[in-house]
Amino acid sequence: MKIFISSLNVPIGYTTPDFPSIYWPLGEHRPEFSQSMLYYGRDVWRFTIQWYIILFCGVYSVTGLYMFVNYCVANYHSKTPSKYFVFRGVLIFVSYAFTSTMMAVISGSVVGLLTSAIYKAGSMTMSTWIPFTWAVLGVMYDICTSYSTSSVTL
Incomplete structure (x- = not known):
């Protein structure tokens, strides 16, 4: 007999799973299935924020690193290179990292609270x-809207 599990009847001895607790979702009769569920809104919010920060910072760090290398190489090979081009390149990378962290915290909070x-x-x-x-969808949406023609369409 299968019993409906709701968030109102938290199992006895339930502890919040460790982050990331990604398990194979097939096989609901295995003990990992019931132990890797989120019952409390704070846990949902925390998991969502953490995934958003990991994925957003990863994507933006790769992009910022690409921009850093591109800026430094272009400035190094120019006829009148600036002596502060490395500092400006690092500033570009840091701005990407800061922007990604702020976007991840804000987007992750909104999505986490709504889904909760x-x-x-x-x-x-x-x-x-x-x-x-949800974090993967957020990153994919951000990538899709980064193109000028697709942002008008969406």
């Missing part, structure tokens, strides 16, 4: 895959 409220209203538990999936 939706799951709580439906009296459902959340898999640890859901915050990861």
Whole structure:
């Protein structure tokens, strides 16, 4: 007999899973399945923020590093190189890192609180895959809207 698990009846002895707690979601009769669920809104918010920070900072760091190298190489090979071109390149990278962290915290907070409220209203538990999936969608949306023609379309 299968029992419906809701967020209102938290299992006895439940502890919040460690981050990332990504498990293979098939096989709901294994113990990892019930132990890797999120029941509390604070945990949903925390998992979402952490995934957003990891993915946003990763994508923006790669982009910032590319811009740093591109700026330094272009300035190094110019006829009148500036003596502060490395400092300006580092400033570009730091601005990318700072922007990605702020975007991740703000976006992750909004998405985490909204998904937490939706799951709580439906009296459902959340898999640890859901915050990861939302973070991937956030990064993909950010990449898609970075192109000038697609941002007008979206």
